[in-house]
Amino acid sequence: MKLEAPPEAPRSAPPSTGTRRDLLAAAAAAALVAAAALVGRYIQDHYGTLHVDWAPLYAHWDPHVGPGTPAAIAVAVLVVTYGPVVAGRLRWRLLLPAVWAASAAWTFSLALIDGWQRGIAGRLTTSYEYLQVIDRFDDVGATLRDFTRHILLHSPGHWPPHVAGHPPAATLTFVGLDRIGLGGGAWAGVWCITVGCTAAVAVLVTVRALADERTARRAAPFLALAPAAVWTGTSADGYFAAVAAWSVALLAVAATRGSRWAALGSGLLFGLTCYLSYGLTLMVLVAAAALLAARTPRPLPLFVVGAAVVPVAFTLVGFNWWEAYRLLTERYYQGAGGIRPYGYWVWANLACTVLIVGLATAAGLRRVPGRVLHARGGPEGRLALVVLGAALALLAADLSGMSKAETERIWLPFAVWLIAATALLPERWRRGWLTAQAVLALLVNHLLVTGW
Numbered sequence: 001m002k003l004e005a006p007p008e009a010p011r012s013a014p015p016s017t018g019t020r021r022d023l024l025a026a027a028a029a030a031a032l033v034a035a036a037a038l039v040g041r042y043i044q045d046h047y048g049t050l051h052v053d054w055a056p057l058y059a060h061w062d063p064h065v066g067p068g069t070p071a072a073i074a075v076a077v078l079v080v081t082y083g084p085v086v087a088g089r090l091r092w093r094l095l096l097p098a099v100w101a102a103s104a105a106w107t108f109s110l111a112l113i114d115g116w117q118r119g120i121a122g123r124l125t126t127s128y129e130y131l132q133v134i135d136r137f138d139d140v141g142a143t144l145r146d147f148t149r150h151i152l153l154h155s156p157g158h159w160p161p162h163v164a165g166h167p168p169a170a171t172l173t174f175v176g177l178d179r180i181g182l183g184g185g186a187w188a189g190v191w192c193i194t195v196g197c198t199a200a201v202a203v204l205v206t207v208r209a210l211a212d213e214r215t216a217r218r219a220a221p222f223l224a225l226a227p228a229a230v231w232t233g234t235s236a237d238g239y240f241a242a243v244a245a246w247s248v249a250l251l252a253v254a255a256t257r258g259s260r261w262a263a264l265g266s267g268l269l270f271g272l273t274c275y276l277s278y279g280l281t282l283m284v285l286v287a288a289a290a291l292l293a294a295r296t297p298r299p300l301p302l303f304v305v306g307a308a309v310v311p312v313a314f315t316l317v318g319f320n321w322w323e324a325y326r327l328l329t330e331r332y333y334q335g336a337g338g339i340r341p342y343g344y345w346v347w348a349n350l351a352c353t354v355l356i357v358g359l360a361t362a363a364g365l366r367r368v369p370g371r372v373l374h375a376r377g378g379p380e381g382r383l384a385l386v387v388l389g390a391a392l393a394l395l396a397a398d399l400s401g402m403s404k405a406e407t408e409r410i411w412l413p414f415a416v417w418l419i420a421a422t423a424l425l426p427e428r429w430r431r432g433w434l435t436a437q438a439v440l441a442l443l444v445n446h447l448l449v450t451g452w
Helices: 019-046 069-089 092-114 116-121 130-137 140-145 168-179 185-196 198-210 213-224 236-257 260-274 278-294 300-317 321-332 342-374 379-400 412-424 427-447
Strands: 059-061 448-450
Touching (some): 019 427, 069 092, 069 213, 069 427, 092 185, 092 198, 092 213, 092 427, 116 185, 130 140, 130 168, 140 168, 140 300, 168 236, 185 198, 185 236, 198 213, 198 236, 198 278, 198 412, 213 342, 213 379, 213 412, 236 260, 236 300, 236 412, 278 321, 278 379, 278 412, 300 321, 342 412, 342 427, 379 412, 427 448
Antiparallel strands (some): 059 448
């Protein structure tokens, strides 16, 4: 393992630590989770309208250990102990695969706390999931033309919740795996984790391109040890998060290096993102923030060309995205989530977000407004702009009312960008914050059995 000296910090006056305010932000985030749990328990016990067993998470209480327990603890100890040093000194080209490997080890080990079948192989084979309908895609073109006729709950042969709730590119991913001989829940689970963990790498590439390498290195251990890994392993939303993240990463590269292929590729992935999940059209806010941080609209023409490819292809085959979304909204308020009370979930969703990004991220987010206002020209200011774009996208999703509960997995594509705010935390407290991140994930996965 070849190490190198960390890049020198810019001389433009490092920010004051504000440690007390960081701790207060983390305490406020913890209080939000506690309030959501207590109020949620009351509502569910008295009215039964939340449809979750352990509010605000879609989970149930079941303290347990499993084969992944020793590995998860070992990964946590290694990253907390050595992560900041290695992230600061390892050559950049080696740091990226190292972060992916650490993230994958963390995610796989957390999933295996529930065992191979319950934690990985069986997650995407339930009655809610994509693998239930693989045999209905023998004629892909005909199925896509007929897709919208099976979205509503009262329609004949209506799709399972996740198939109906997403554009068909999500299901076609697993159809494609099946066609090349990687069918079944085990391969689907491994695919989602393996690809999903590359989201951390995409965020690092973006931060380095828009801010600087030193700032990216500071975020690296937190991205590798994110509590979000509990839901990245195993849910298709982890895979969606990676596709969306690479779209932004390529856009950042195109904006800062003038690469036409990166701009085109970014648009192509953005178009795919919109056909993986309807709500991820909001990633346009993160993309816009990246261009604002780079101070150039130069990649936009080729980005738009690339972004049109997937929508045009699906439209020509016969799938109508807008009609499908309209029908999904109708299905949602037929009872597929719509009966959940907005007045609770509009703020309890944010408590779910705390659990996927961790208290360290809450402390980092506390610093974002100040960096946006006072350090717009500096690396941390540019990073803060991108984090702010992700926060606005998440808030828009929240206020829409189309995400009531289960946002611990649905919002993974936004959450991974919020975690980058940990780069704003002071150096001396990094191991303490990393420990808090690891402990949170270990507690969630050992005390609860999470859904999906």
